[in-house]
Amino acid sequence: MRTLLLAGTALLTLAGTAIPASAQVSDNVIRIGVLNDRSGIYADLAGEGSAIAARMAAEEFGNKVAGAPVEIVVADHQNKADIAASKAREWVDTGGVDVIADVPNSAAALAVQGITKDKKRIFLMSGPGATALSGAQCSPYGFQWTYDNYAMAAGTGRALYEQGKKKWFFVTADYAFGQSLEEETTKMVKSLGGTIVGSVRHPLGTSDFSSFLLQAQGSGADVIGLANAGGDTVNAVKQAAEFGITQAGQSLAGLLMFITDVHALGLQSAQGLMFTEGFYWDMDDQTREWSKKFEAKAGKKPTMVQAGVYSAVKHYLKAVEAAKTDDADKVAAKMRELPVEDMFAKKGKVAANGRMFHDMYLAQVKTPAESKGAWDYYKIVKTIPADTAFMDPKQSGCPLVK
Amino acid sequence: MVSLLGIPPQVLFGQLLLGLINGSFYALLSLGLAVIFGMLNVINFAHGALYMVGAFVAWLLLTYAGIGYWGALVVAPIVVGLLGIALEKTMLSRLYKLDHLYGLLLTFGLALILEGAFRHQYGVSGQPYPIPAALQGGQNLGFMFLPNYRGWVIVASLVICFGTWFAIERTKLGAYLRAATENPTLVQAFGINVPVMVSLTYGFGVALAGLAGVLAAPIYQVSPLMGTNLIIIVFAVVVIGGMGSILGAIVTGLGLGLLEGLTKVFYPEASNIVVFVVMAIVLLIKPAGLFGRER
Missing domain, CATH: 3.40.50.2300 (Response regulator)
Structure with missing residues (x-):
C-alpha cells in the first residue's frame, strides 16, 4: 500500500514537472464563454462582434496564457434570464468554462452574476448597464467594464x-x-x-x-x-x-x-x-488601428460593448499570466491590482466593487x-x-x- | 377642461387615432391571412416573414435600383405575390389533402428560413427608409400633430381592405372563389381551373402582406425581425374575428388597434397583452370568433 502511494506521488510530481506552467490552470484550458444576444435586438451591438473581440484579445496572447491554451465558446441567451442562467450553469458545471463575458441585458446579467458568485467564476460584464451589478448585487468575481446606467x-x-x-x-x-x-x-x-x-x-x-x-x-x-x-x-x-x-x-x-x-x-x-x-x-491611432482590424473580421465598426469585451478579456488574461493560475480569487485580486491599459481604456483601474473606472x-x-x-x-x-x-x-x- | 378618468380629451383623441393607424396594419395583414385561410384552409405562418420581405424589397429597390416609394408600392407586392405563388406551386399545394398542421409547420419553417437569411445578410438593427417627399410633414389637428404619412396609411389600408371585401363577397370572381372552397370538384366540372385560382389567391393574400410591408417601411425600421413582432398579434386578430371571415378580420383589426391605443394611455405595461386577453375571453364565449361560423 505504501509503495503504491509513493509511486502515485512520484507520478503526480512527474506530471507536475512535465507541464509546470499550466499546473495551476484547472483542466489545463482557459475557457472563456461569450454569452449574449446573438439573434434578437441586441445582436448587432454585442452578438458575434463580441465573440470576435474576445478572440482578438486571445490572439494577442498567441491563444495561450500561463502555458494553457485559451478557448472561446459562444452561446445565445435570447434576452431571457432563465436561458442565460441555465447556460451559465451548464458551462460552469460541465463545460469547464472559467470566465463568462459580455451578457447584455441586465436581467440576464443579474441571473449570471448570482451563479458566478456561488461557483467562483470570473464574470466580465460589458453589455449590461444595471448599476446593481456593481452595487447591491456586486460579486468579488464580477467586473462591470464598459458602462453603467x-x-x-x-x-x-x-x-x-x-x-x-x-x-x-x-x-x-x-x-x-x-x-x-x-x-x-x-x-x-x-x-x-x-x-x-x-x-x-x-x-x-x-x-x-x-x-x-x-x-x-x-x-x-x-x-x-x-x-x-x-x-x-x-x-x-x-x-x-x-x-x-x-x-x-x-x-x-x-x-x-x-x-x-x-x-x-x-x-x-x-x-x-x-x-x-x-x-x-475614431479617437486616436490605437482605436483606429484596432477598429480597422475588427472591421475586417466583422464587417462593421465596433460598438463600445464589443470594444469593452476585448479590453476585459485582455485584462483577465493579463491577470492570469501575472498570477500564474486561473484560481478565481487570485485572478480577481490581480485584476484589481493591475492597471487597465489598452486601446479602450487609458489608465483604467478596477475598484473594490468590480467597477472599472475609465474615461x-x-x-x-x-x-x-x-x-x-x-x-x-x-x-x-x-x-x-x-x-x-x-x-x-x-x-x-x-x-x-x- | 373636461377630462375623462384623468386623461385630457386631446390626449384621448390622439391615442384613438394612433390606435386606428396600428389597427390599419393589423387589418391589412389579418385580411391576407383570412383570405388564405378562408379559401385555401392554410394557416399561413409565413405571413409575417412575407410582410418583412415586402419592406425589404422596397428598401432594396431604393438602394440598388433607385426606385422610390411609389414604384415600390406597385413592384414589391408583385414580387412578394410571385414568391408566394412559387411557394404554393412547389410546396404548399402538396399538403392540401393533409391536416392543417402540416401547412402550419411548412409555413412556419419557411418563415424561419426567410428571417434567418435576411438576418444573416443585413443584421438585426434594420435599415433606414425615408418617408416619400410628397408625404413628409404633417397636419396640426388641434388635439395632435398627425404626420401626413400616417394619414395616408389609414386611407390606403381602408381602401384596400374594403376593396378586397367587395371583390370576394360581391363580385362574380369572388363567387367562383367561394364556390371553389365549398366544392372544388363541382366548380372544376363547370370548366374553372381551380388549382390556378387557388395559387392566385395565395399570391394575392401574401401580396397584401408585401404591400403592408411597404406601407410600414417608412414608419418602422426595415428589419428582419419586424414580421415576428407583428405576426402573433395578427393571428390573435384573425382568431378573434373568426378564422376565414374577411369582414371579421377588417373590423377586429381596427377595433383591436383602438383598444391597444387606449391601453397605452391607461396602463401601458399591458399594451402587448391586451389583445391576447381579449382573445382568451372571445374563445371562451364564442369559440368560432366574433364573425366566424361554426363548422
Whole structure:
C-alpha cells in the first residue's frame, strides 16, 4: 500500500514537472464563454462582434496564457434570464468554462452574476448597464467594464442641464435595465435641481412608439429621455422625427445609444442627438488601428460593448499570466491590482466593487453634411474624466466596499 | 377642461387615432391571412416573414435600383405575390389533402428560413427608409400633430381592405372563389381551373402582406425581425374575428388597434397583452370568433 502511494506521488510530481506552467490552470484550458444576444435586438451591438473581440484579445496572447491554451465558446441567451442562467450553469458545471463575458441585458446579467458568485467564476460584464451589478448585487468575481446606467445618466443629464433643459419625461423599457436607467437619471436630474414631469413604461421590443411619444409631447417636458436600448431606441428616435417632436423644441436624449443604432437610423434622423459613449473608433491611432482590424473580421465598426469585451478579456488574461493560475480569487485580486491599459481604456483601474473606472465621452451625432462617409458619425463634445464618470464605490451599496 | 378618468380629451383623441393607424396594419395583414385561410384552409405562418420581405424589397429597390416609394408600392407586392405563388406551386399545394398542421409547420419553417437569411445578410438593427417627399410633414389637428404619412396609411389600408371585401363577397370572381372552397370538384366540372385560382389567391393574400410591408417601411425600421413582432398579434386578430371571415378580420383589426391605443394611455405595461386577453375571453364565449361560423 505504501509503495503504491509513493509511486502515485512520484507520478503526480512527474506530471507536475512535465507541464509546470499550466499546473495551476484547472483542466489545463482557459475557457472563456461569450454569452449574449446573438439573434434578437441586441445582436448587432454585442452578438458575434463580441465573440470576435474576445478572440482578438486571445490572439494577442498567441491563444495561450500561463502555458494553457485559451478557448472561446459562444452561446445565445435570447434576452431571457432563465436561458442565460441555465447556460451559465451548464458551462460552469460541465463545460469547464472559467470566465463568462459580455451578457447584455441586465436581467440576464443579474441571473449570471448570482451563479458566478456561488461557483467562483470570473464574470466580465460589458453589455449590461444595471448599476446593481456593481452595487447591491456586486460579486468579488464580477467586473462591470464598459458602462453603467449611472455613467449614462450622469453624463447626458449634466450636459443637458447645462443647456438649460430641466424638465424630463421618460420613455422607459419595462424591465430591470430600463427601470434602473430611469432611476439613475431621475436621481441625477433631481440632484441638479431639475424635475421629472412624467414617465411611461413600454414592453421590450415595441415597434410603435407614437402613443408614448404623444404622451411625452403633451407633458410639457424639455427633454424626453429614452431609457431603452437597441431596436427600441432606434424606432423611438425615428418616430419622434416623424411626429415633429424635436422641431417643436423638445430635446430627445438617448440614454443608451450605440454606434450601430446611429448607423441603422441614418444621420438624417439621428443628427444632433447627444449621449454618453464609452468608446468611439475614431479617437486616436490605437482605436483606429484596432477598429480597422475588427472591421475586417466583422464587417462593421465596433460598438463600445464589443470594444469593452476585448479590453476585459485582455485584462483577465493579463491577470492570469501575472498570477500564474486561473484560481478565481487570485485572478480577481490581480485584476484589481493591475492597471487597465489598452486601446479602450487609458489608465483604467478596477475598484473594490468590480467597477472599472475609465474615461467616458459625451458624443453628438454629426449632420449628414459634417460626416465624411460611413461610420463617421460622432463629434466628441467632451471627455468625462473617469473619477466623475462613474459612481463613487462607497455610494454604490456594494458590501465589498469598506 | 373636461377630462375623462384623468386623461385630457386631446390626449384621448390622439391615442384613438394612433390606435386606428396600428389597427390599419393589423387589418391589412389579418385580411391576407383570412383570405388564405378562408379559401385555401392554410394557416399561413409565413405571413409575417412575407410582410418583412415586402419592406425589404422596397428598401432594396431604393438602394440598388433607385426606385422610390411609389414604384415600390406597385413592384414589391408583385414580387412578394410571385414568391408566394412559387411557394404554393412547389410546396404548399402538396399538403392540401393533409391536416392543417402540416401547412402550419411548412409555413412556419419557411418563415424561419426567410428571417434567418435576411438576418444573416443585413443584421438585426434594420435599415433606414425615408418617408416619400410628397408625404413628409404633417397636419396640426388641434388635439395632435398627425404626420401626413400616417394619414395616408389609414386611407390606403381602408381602401384596400374594403376593396378586397367587395371583390370576394360581391363580385362574380369572388363567387367562383367561394364556390371553389365549398366544392372544388363541382366548380372544376363547370370548366374553372381551380388549382390556378387557388395559387392566385395565395399570391394575392401574401401580396397584401408585401404591400403592408411597404406601407410600414417608412414608419418602422426595415428589419428582419419586424414580421415576428407583428405576426402573433395578427393571428390573435384573425382568431378573434373568426378564422376565414374577411369582414371579421377588417373590423377586429381596427377595433383591436383602438383598444391597444387606449391601453397605452391607461396602463401601458399591458399594451402587448391586451389583445391576447381579449382573445382568451372571445374563445371562451364564442369559440368560432366574433364573425366566424361554426363548422
